[in-house]
Amino acid sequence: MESPSPETGRRERKRHHTMDHLAATAFRLFEAHGYDAVTMESVASHADVAKGTLYNHFPVKEALLAHQFHAELAAGLEALREAIAAQSGFAARLRYLLAASAQWCEGRRDYLPHYLQFRLAGPDAAARYRGDRGASSGIDRAFGALIRSGLEDGSLRPGQDADRLTAFLQHLHLGALMHWLATPGLDLRAEFDAMVDFFLAGASSGGADAARRRGNGQ
Template sequence: MATVAFELFETSGYEAVTMEQIAAEADVAKATLYSYFPVKEALVAHRLKDEIADGMAALADRLGTHRSFMSRMRFLLRESAAWHAAKRAYLPHYLRYLNSVAEYAVSDVRREPGSKLTWDIMTTMFRAGQQSGEVATTLPAEKLAWSLQYLLYGAVTHWLVHPAADLAKEFLQSFDLLMKGAAASRPTRTHKAAVTGKKPKEKTR
């Protein structure tokens, strides 16, 4: 049913296709379709989750050709950005569905097939980076993977609102934020004044 739905989406456009059309084209009763996919967005979510799982499985072998943690992660993020760009028309519906399902808010995101594989690969990458000395061991690899996924989610939502943005760049910036933080390398005079309560001295000419 999801395959039939996507064929209709591709030929007629997502907004123009109705659940009734999908049921008729798939040769199933409307009640059957609704029992599996209560809303049209659920069909999108089902298809994209499968694509994410397949894509991550395919990338796993290619990641092994990159020697360093930074190289592997940057490769993964660029590939992920390319996939998101190809599915841009469907992403708002996909994200809307995930955010609207009550169970999703309280369930473990790692149970989703695509998300679980993404989680496993990222966790393995962070753990390998810690073992090689490229990543600090202050936080467990699982938490680092979790944090990065939420930063990437924020990057996707920003990109959807700002079409001119470069998603690959947004992903890499999110990764750099996790790895380097947002603090200035040296406290500015304004920051020192805020901490001490003293006004910064004016430079004499």
């Protein structure tokens, strides 16, 4: 496989820089004026780019939000890497990650419905957005890494398919997040803890107690 030429590398770096600048500008406007009040035209004006440049990178306002969120999540996951690895066993590592995720989600609650609508609306909108971080938040890769590690160290039952478990965990995570968004007053950390219990033990009688014992290293 051929390496990208220096010129291609420069173009890619410029493209990534432009996308980061546009998304950061948009998010500052969202914070200052409210998400609904900000138009794509105002983003282009404040970022000092032509409207065509903005639309070339981000076809809809939600894509700007997705890019900003994915950048924040990538930085957060990288910062947590060593602390997560230091936890004992799969359950403890997952709970540590989800506690940090809950804190981030609580600070972005007003924006999450717009972000999730964009992500879940179907392939068309997301397919038109191809940022350097793509259409993934990165949480899927983090879950996958934790599951593979858990299968290797015996925290999870050997012989299970890592990709299937990752998909199950992603859907449980999304369900817990959407339940929290739809239900005022819920504690997201508690929702995520209940999600981990369910993932580890299911809904069988006595399963939650067993999950907590595993999570505590018993």
